[in-house]
Amino acid sequence: xxxxxxxxxxxxxxxxxxxxxxxxxxxxxxxxxxxxxxxxxxxxxxxxxxxxxxxxxxxxxxxxxxxxxxxxxxxxxxxxxxxxxxxxxxxxxxxxxxxxxxxxxxxxxxxxxxxxxxxxxxxxxxxxxxxxxxxxxxxxxxxxxxx
Numbered sequence: 825x826x827x828x829x830x831x832x833x834x835x836x837x838x839x840x841x842x843x844x845x846x847x848x849x850x851x852x853x854x855x856x857x858x859x860x861x862x863x864x865x866x867x868x869x870x871x872x873x874x875x876x877x878x879x880x881x882x883x884x885x886x887x888x889x890x891x892x893x894x895x896x897x898x899x900x901x902x903x904x905x906x907x908x909x910x911x912x913x914x915x916x917x918x919x920x921x922x923x924x925x926x927x928x929x930x931x932x933x934x935x936x937x938x939x940x941x942x943x944x945x946x947x948x949x950x951x952x953x954x955x956x957x958x959x960x961x962x963x964x965x966x967x968x969x970x971x
Contacts, residue, residue, distance in 0.1 A: 825922070829964065831915040834873045834952070836862060836895015838909035843886060850892065857894040865905060868896035871957070877911045877950040886939075886948050913950045917967040926959035934963055945969060 837857050841849040863869065873895060880888025893911045901910035921938060923930050931953060938944070947966040954962045 825920045826967075827918050827920055829913065829916060829918045831912060832897055833901045833910050833912050834875050834893055834895050835866060835898045835901050835904050835908050835910045836873070836875075836893045837907075838911075839892045839894075840889055841892060842880075842889045853892065854894065862895055862908070866896050866898065866908075868898070870897055872955040873897060874953040874955075875911050875913060875950055876952065877913070879948050881948065883948055886946075911950070913952060914966070916947060916949070917969060919944055919965040919967055921963040921965070923961040923963070925961065928955065928961060931961065931963070938963065938965065 837853070837860055839849060839853040841853075873893075875893045875895075876886075876890050877893065878891040879886055880890065891909070891911065893909050895908065898904075898910070904910055921934055923934055944965060945968045947968050949966050951963070951965050954960075954964060
């Protein structure tokens with residue numbers, strides 16, 4: 825599904841990684857996020873976001889290092905704890921990939937399918953996974969254009 829997204833900010837726990845390391849670095853990062861109680865620290869009660877941004881080859885590809893920030897949307901990121909990072913998801917055209925509700929175990933396979941698609945002109949600026957309280961899981965991909 826194609827849509828447009830306004831700019832927003834997510835504050836959360838950062839990890840600098842790459843696709844070649846993701847299988848060994850991302851699972852422990854999720855565990856660290858679970859232990860960090862960011863919802864309580866940020867007084868957040870909304871959807872959980874995992875944002876992939878700050879690509880080494882921003883605007884070109886996802887083959888280098890990137891930053892994964894797991895956290896929550898905030899209206900004012902001016903005052904955040906020193907151990908957290910704010911990342912901006914820019915306004916853009918987006919492709920939304922919906923997964924089976926309550927099945928985060930399907931996220932890895934969904935990314936593999938996304939990378940094999942030739943119909944997406946990905947921007948490689950900021951993509952994200954959104955995990956809603958009702959179990960909804962979406963992957964939102966930044967596109968270079970709305971077409």
